[in-house]
Amino acid sequence: MQPSKGEYDRMTKKASPPSPYIRNGLQAFVCGGGICTLGQALFAWYTSVGMPENGARATVSVTLVGLVALFTGLGVYDDFAGFAGAGSLVPITGFANAMVSPAIEYKQEGFVMGVGANLFKIAGPVIAYGTAASVVYGLIYWIMGMF
Numbered sequence: 001m002q003p004s005k006g007e008y009d010r011m012t013k014k015a016s017p018p019s020p021y022i023r024n025g026l027q028a029f030v031c032g033g034g035i036c037t038l039g040q041a042l043f044a045w046y047t048s049v050g051m052p053e054n055g056a057r058a059t060v061s062v063t064l065v066g067l068v069a070l071f072t073g074l075g076v077y078d079d080f081a082g083f084a085g086a087g088s089l090v091p092i093t094g095f096a097n098a099m100v101s102p103a104i105e106y107k108q109e110g111f112v113m114g115v116g117a118n119l120f121k122i123a124g125p126v127i128a129y130g131t132a133a134s135v136v137y138g139l140i141y142w143i144m145g146m147f
Contacts, residue, residue, distance in 0.1 A: 024085050027083060027084055027085055027087060028084060028085045028086040028087035029087060030087065031080070031083070031084030031085075031087030031088060032084070032086070032087030032088070032089075032090050033087075034087075035064070035087070035088075035090045035093055036090060038064070039060050039064055039092075042059075042060045042063055042064075043056050043057065043060045046059050046060065061092055064092050064093055064096070065092060065093075065095070065096040066096075068092075068093045068096035068097055068100070069096050069099070069100045072096070072097050072100040072101060072104065073100060073104060077097055081097065095126070098126075102118040102121040103115045103116075103118050105118065
């Protein structure tokens with residue numbers, strides 16, 4: 001005998017612990033803000049040592065991606081992401097984690113068929129969609145500029 005939808009909903013609510021929305025939101029806010037603050041501090045440091053602003057912006061992105069890739073490889077970023085929740089998905093760090101995680105998962109299959117083949121498993125479609133969308137948007141912008 002299967003329970004009705006209403007009975008199933010009541011059973012699910014009874015068995016599920018309440019979600020600490022406020023605590024989770026605060027943790028995500030503080031951790032995501034911390035990542036952004038680190039990026040801003042790196043930018044300030046890079047510009048203070050004489051790097052031009054455009055170069056400093058690119059270097060901050062590369063630094064954050066490199067740090068997250070390193071911390072993902074060491075298994076540290078997964079613990080941080082478990083605590084930070086959505087705060088760990090600040091775009092550049094979430095992207096780096098999404099690229100490195102599948103590669104690490106398949107490293108026992110070798111560098112070519114394991115790491116190389118799975119490095120872009122998640123990020124590849126994102127890159128392909130972003131590239132295709134930029135071409136479409138560029139064409140629309142170009143066509144609209146003609147009028």
